[in-house]
Amino acid sequence: MGQLDNLVKLWLFNSISQNLITNAYSPLAYARKIWLNISSIFNDNKETTTIQLENELRCITMDDLSVHDYCNKIKKLTDLLEGLGEKVKERHVVIHALNRLSSKFESLANIIRLSKPFPTFSEVRSILTAEETRLANPRVVAPSPAANSSSNSLLHVATTPSNRGGGGGGSSYRRNDRRGGGNNRRSRQQNPSAGGAPASGQYG
CATH class of the missing domain: 1.20.120 (Four Helix Bundle (Hemerythrin (Met), subunit A))
Incomplete structure (x- = not known):
């Protein structure tokens, strides 16, 4: 009986805090008395502990x-x-x-x-x-199709020769053509027989 009682007391003391052991233990008490002491301490603090835990949960x-x-x-x-x-x-x-x-x-x-x-x-x-x-x-947002279309349009405009540059080339050609025409007219005036109808005084 005494050995079994000691085993129960040892189990109790290994299951509770040191502070609770101090309050529940008495040198000559049996295991049952120690258990009743623990139960009394628990019930005395139950209401206070419940209120404290409920407040912690709310806050x-x-x-x-x-x-x-x-x-x-x-x-x-x-x-x-x-x-x-x-x-x-x-x-x-x-x-x-x-x-x-x-x-x-x-x-x-x-x-x-x-x-x-x-x-x-x-x-x-x-x-x-x-x-x-x-x-x-966070998810990486892909560019929209509209944004890609705008980028491609800008790239196309950047790589196409400007209208102004193309017009300059045509003007240069026309200037050369006009210059060539003036030279031809001066040549015919200096050498009437070079082409066209003969002068009216040549067979008279």
Whole structure:
């Protein structure tokens, strides 16, 4: 009997904090008495602990936490409350989580609040995780077809010879043609017999 009692006391002392051991232990007490002392301490602090945990859940904020760490923190608080016998509605847990998200999730939070049926905490966690991944890897926006068309038009104009340059070449040709025509007329005046009809005085 004494050996079994000592084994139970050893198990109890290995399962609770040092501070609780100090308050629950008495040198001559059996394992049952120590267990009753622990139960009494627990029940005395239950109401205070419950109020404290509920307040933490209502005031929890995401700040710089990741979605994973933020949701784990909320889950830990709800588990502690349920361990104290307090049933926490999942809808309230979701609302608390959405109310304290970082501003970058504000638009998504508004959409989730209006969802029907209202999502579970697990579903909200998955949605927020996906959004966090998307925000961390922004998509590169490809140029639009209109922008490509404008670029090609500009390239075509830049590589086509200007109208002004082409007109200059034609003017040079016409000037040479006029100059050549003047020389021909002067040659015929100096040498009338070079071509055309003979002068009227040549056979008279």
